[in-house]
Amino acid sequence: MTASNDLQRNTKKHFRLSPAARAFLALALVLLLGFVFNAHGAFFKLGTHRDALRQSSVYGILACGMTLVIISGGIDLAVGSVVALVAVCSALMAIHWNWSPWIVVPLSLLIGATCGAVSGGITALLRVQPFIATLAMMVFARGLAKHVSGGTKISTAIEQADKTYRYAELPKWFRAIDSRVLWGQVSVVTVVCAACLLVAFIALARHVWGRQLYAIGANEEAARLSGVPVIPAKIAAYVASGVFAAIAGICQAAQETQGDPEAGAGYELVAIAMVVIGGTSLMGGRGGVCLTLLGVLIIGYLEKILSINAVPEATRLMLTGIIIVVAVVAQRQRSS
Amino acid sequence: MSDFVFPAVAPLVEMTGITKRFGSNVVLQDVSFNVRAGETHILAGENGAGKSTLIKILGGIHTDFEGTIRLQGREIQPRSPLHSNELGIAIIHQELSLIGPMSSADNMFLGRNKATAGWVHNRLQEQEAAKWLTQLGLDIDPRQPVEQFSIAVRQCIEIAKALSQQARVLIMDEPTSALQEPEVERLFQLVEQLKQQGCGIVYITHKMEEISRIADRITVLRDGKLLGTEAASELPASKLIRWMVGRELGEQFPRRDKQIGTPRLEIANFSVFPQGRSAAPTVRNASFTIGAGEIVGVGGLQGSGASDLFLGLFGAYGNRVSGNVKIDGSTVTIHSPRRVIEAGLALLTSDRKATGLVLRRSIVENIVLPSLSKLARKGWRRPAAEQRVAATMAEKLCLRAASLEMPVAELSGGNQQKVAIAKWLETKPRVLLLDEPTRGIDIGAKREIYELMHQLTRQGIALLLITSEMSELLALSDRVIVMHRGRIMADMPGNVATPDSVLAAAMGGHEADNSLFAGNDIQSTNAPDNESCATNEPVGGE
Numbered sequence: 001m002t003a004s005n006d007l008q009r010n011t012k013k014h015f016r017l018s019p020a021a022r023a024f025l026a027l028a029l030v031l032l033l034g035f036v037f038n039a040h041g042a043f044f045k046l047g048t049h050r051d052a053l054r055q056s057s058v059y060g061i062l063a064c065g066m067t068l069v070i071i072s073g074g075i076d077l078a079v080g081s082v083v084a085l086v087a088v089c090s091a092l093m094a095i096h097w098n099w100s101p102w103i104v105v106p107l108s109l110l111i112g113a114t115c116g117a118v119s120g121g122i123t124a125l126l127r128v129q130p131f132i133a134t135l136a137m138m139v140f141a142r143g144l145a146k147h148v149s150g151g152t153k154i155s156t157a158i159e160q161a162d163k164t165y166r167y168a169e170l171p172k173w174f175r176a177i178d179s180r181v182l183w184g185q186v187s188v189v190t191v192v193c194a195a196c197l198l199v200a201f202i203a204l205a206r207h208v209w210g211r212q213l214y215a216i217g218a219n220e221e222a223a224r225l226s227g228v229p230v231i232p233a234k235i236a237a238y239v240a241s242g243v244f245a246a247i248a249g250i251c252q253a254a255q256e257t258q259g260d261p262e263a264g265a266g267y268e269l270v271a272i273a274m275v276v277i278g279g280t281s282l283m284g285g286r287g288g289v290c291l292t293l294l295g296v297l298i299i300g301y302l303e304k305i306l307s308i309n310a311v312p313e314a315t316r317l318m319l320t321g322i323i324i325v326v327a328v329v330a331q332r333q334r335s336s
Numbered sequence: 337m338s339d340f341v342f343p344a345v346a347p348l349v350e351m352t353g354i355t356k357r358f359g360s361n362v363v364l365q366d367v368s369f370n371v372r373a374g375e376t377h378i379l380a381g382e383n384g385a386g387k388s389t390l391i392k393i394l395g396g397i398h399t400d401f402e403g404t405i406r407l408q409g410r411e412i413q414p415r416s417p418l419h420s421n422e423l424g425i426a427i428i429h430q431e432l433s434l435i436g437p438m439s440s441a442d443n444m445f446l447g448r449n450k451a452t453a454g455w456v457h458n459r460l461q462e463q464e465a466a467k468w469l470t471q472l473g474l475d476i477d478p479r480q481p482v483e484q485f486s487i488a489v490r491q492c493i494e495i496a497k498a499l500s501q502q503a504r505v506l507i508m509d510e511p512t513s514a515l516q517e518p519e520v521e522r523l524f525q526l527v528e529q530l531k532q533q534g535c536g537i538v539y540i541t542h543k544m545e546e547i548s549r550i551a552d553r554i555t556v557l558r559d560g561k562l563l564g565t566e567a568a569s570e571l572p573a574s575k576l577i578r579w580m581v582g583r584e585l586g587e588q589f590p591r592r593d594k595q596i597g598t599p600r601l602e603i604a605n606f607s608v609f610p611q612g613r614s615a616a617p618t619v620r621n622a623s624f625t626i627g628a629g630e631i632v633g634v635g636g637l638q639g640s641g642a643s644d645l646f647l648g649l650f651g652a653y654g655n656r657v658s659g660n661v662k663i664d665g666s667t668v669t670i671h672s673p674r675r676v677i678e679a680g681l682a683l684l685t686s687d688r689k690a691t692g693l694v695l696r697r698s699i700v701e702n703i704v705l706p707s708l709s710k711l712a713r714k715g716w717r718r719p720a721a722e723q724r725v726a727a728t729m730a731e732k733l734c735l736r737a738a739s740l741e742m743p744v745a746e747l748s749g750g751n752q753q754k755v756a757i758a759k760w761l762e763t764k765p766r767v768l769l770l771d772e773p774t775r776g777i778d779i780g781a782k783r784e785i786y787e788l789m790h791q792l793t794r795q796g797i798a799l800l801l802i803t804s805e806m807s808e809l810l811a812l813s814d815r816v817i818v819m820h821r822g823r824i825m826a827d828m829p830g831n832v833a834t835p836d837s838v839l840a841a842a843m844g845g846h847e848a849d850n851s852l853f854a855g856n857d858i859q860s861t862n863a864p865d866n867e868s869c870a871t872n873e874p875v876g877g878e
């Protein structure tokens with residue numbers, strides 16, 4: 001189990017909490033905050049929790065891929081732009097061209113995978129720093145999204161050649177993604193997010209590839225000299241991140257009922273914050289999906305609690321910034 | 337007679353009763369050491385004797401220790417390298433601590449810039465830097481980035497930096513290891529000059545020739561204990577070596593019955609091009625054969641290409657190699673470590689922290705890393721099997737650890753090395769390349785590793801060994817190959833090889849005129865032991 005890998009032995013002299021325990025503590029603290037500032041009982045309503053989870057789901061999907069990449073010692077700044085690119089492309093295919101989801105979804109995932117493969121290839125093969133490689137991909141994919149959409153939102157209102165508008169129907173499966181299941185208490189996106197977390201968890205904890213990512217992130221040269229296929233494993237991490245970004249892109253398009261080329265801006269930073277708050281080290285080689293789940297919940301609930309208390313957005317952003325610093329400082333390991 | 341005058345010369349630095357522990361491991365025990373103004377004090381001892389720990393205490397790197405330090409009679413507690421600098425103690429490190437892209441003036445005034453309200457007076461700093469540099473006879477532009485100078489010049493800049501900080505005690509840790517002959521000469525002149533200025537110099541070296549040239553007094557440490565301090569004139573080379581080594585080689589190295597079988601590894605015309613094929617190879621046309629159960633030692637000085645031979649064979653340089661390599665008679669295409677590992681080769685790298693282990697991860701993860709795919713079923717890991725394998729290995733190698741889930745970083749050097757060996761044994765290698773297997777580990781763990789090597793040879797594994805310790809090379813090897821600038825200069829049976837013959841070949845076939853490995857006197861005292869060890873003398877008392 002990933003979490004148990006991270007459990008540090010508490011020595012007799014220094015009592016140290018494991019990163020998982022600390023993240024749990026932080027989450028409990030956030031929930032306590034909600035308990036106290038419950039906005040006249042709004043915090044105790046099921047709908048609030050459903051919304052908190054729904055609103056953090058797209059970020060959570062991105063955080064899955066981000067966890068894989070960060071554990072391998074890299075970073076993926078391109079995911080926000082890939083969300084936009086895939087949102088635009090899937091909206092175009094599904095709404096304008098009315099293609100079947102059996103074609104749209106695989107093609108969308110392929111777009112995400114390609115973006116990941118390119119940025120992964122640039123880092124692993126050309127040895128460009130991941131920050132730079134994915135920054136370039138971030139700019140490029142944003143441009144491509146704008147190019148594909150012609151700079152406008154891809155919505156049900158379709159402009160004709162004669163400047164008039166025709167209104168297409170929103171595909172049923174788009175609506176399904178934005179609906180709820182389990183007696184209307186859980187959003188479909190949340191289910192998708194949970195599935196993504198599970199897949200990433202199993203891959204990291206039980207697949208050989210996951211173990212290779214940890215080794216690469218902690219000491220790439222030692223991993224290479226131990227026979228780990230460093231280049232394919234690293235590229236695969238970026239491909240996975242691209243695929244998760246594509247899933248997030250489809251969800252985004254379904255939720256907004258349109259493909260916005262401006263969508264997803266800054267999402268990569270939220271995803272990184274979630275991973276880091278969970279306790280996964282930006283240095284690589286340490287962390288896991290369970291921690292990321294806690295990170296997703298911490299940030300998701302924090303946002304929700306601040307918003308139900310009608311804290312203005314300006315204050316909310318400032319508070320979030322402060323809390324990220326506090327959480328990461330608290331997470332920092334003192335072992336040398 | 338002259339010794340009776342010395343109370344008049346109060347020591348510059350006096351360390352008394354210094355004890356230092358790393359966990360339960362005592363690395364220094366009740367050591368006393370002093371340096372007087374105007375002397376060169378040699379600190380001698382084998383690797384792991386505690387020399388660098390003692391220096392690090394004085395330099396403020398290790399701050400928790402028992403004992404007292406007095407500087408000119410006043411008790412001090414160096415809290416940090418910076419603090420110790422302020423007190424007038426400077427260490428010239430083996431790995432230089434200058435910042436490459438910065439100029440020598442900037443380096444010298446780093447952290448204590450001449451500035452008004454934060455604005456640096458560049459001109460003033462450069463003048464000051466130039467003053468110190470010229471004093472050392474160095475005519476360089478203080479504005480030039482230090483990375484553009486040779487190592488020798490950089491070392492002088494470092495000394496100038498120390499002097500500019502008003503250092504009274506200069507500690508030089510193997511300062512000549514990277515220097516050529518004329519530069520060494522200049523360094524010695526500099527040492528003489530510093531002595532006359534009243535500095536106390538602590539000089540660490542393994543080279544006997546240097547000791548006899550510049551020593552005023554010598555302090556010998558062995559296994560963390562002080563053996564004594566003597567005036568250089570009272571400590572002739574033969575006695576010094578007895579102090580340092582302290583035991584017969586026969587006791588240090590276990591014996592084994594060798595049984596050499598069919599050829600395991602055959603290489604022919606093997607060359608390695610780390611910089612690509614257009615650049616010069618670091619290993620040229622190496623050819624040799626190792627049999628099952630044989631230990632072949634590879635000797636050579638720094639830059640001989642021995643490590644590159646290992647890395648090249650192991651596929652660390654990808655396909656930038658040429659020649660023919662056969663394991664158990666079948667040709668191996670060298671392409672990547674992965675393929676080579678599958679073919680039955682394993683490499684214990686010389687730097688276990690940088691390239692051998694994934695320090696942040698657990699013992700289990702490290703042990704199973706090279707055999708992950710083998711232990712997995714269709715890519716899915718089987719944690720229970722991994723645990724089992726790691727536990728068996730740990731028991732076999734007598735690994736001492738609180739738990740197998742513990743990060744490797746928390747283990748001692750010897751136990752880390754056992755993890756590094758364990759991970760390779762798990763791949764069931766046919767040929768094991770050992771690059772400095774006993775570097776930086778204590779005597780007890782060394783002995784265990786020697787015994788393990790013997791055990792492996794009994795299983796028919798061929799061992800190829802690089803070691804910078806001459807005694808180890810001669811005592812362990814059935815055959816010694818000596819390399820010089822990428823070429824194999826000699827290939828001789830272990831019982832024929834002597835320090836003289838190895839050194840001669842390592843220096844390119846000329847007669848060894850000075851002592852780069854250990855020294856002429858070491859050779860004369862050790863040679864009989866090596867022979868008795870390599871042949872058939874029974875172990876006494878057993």
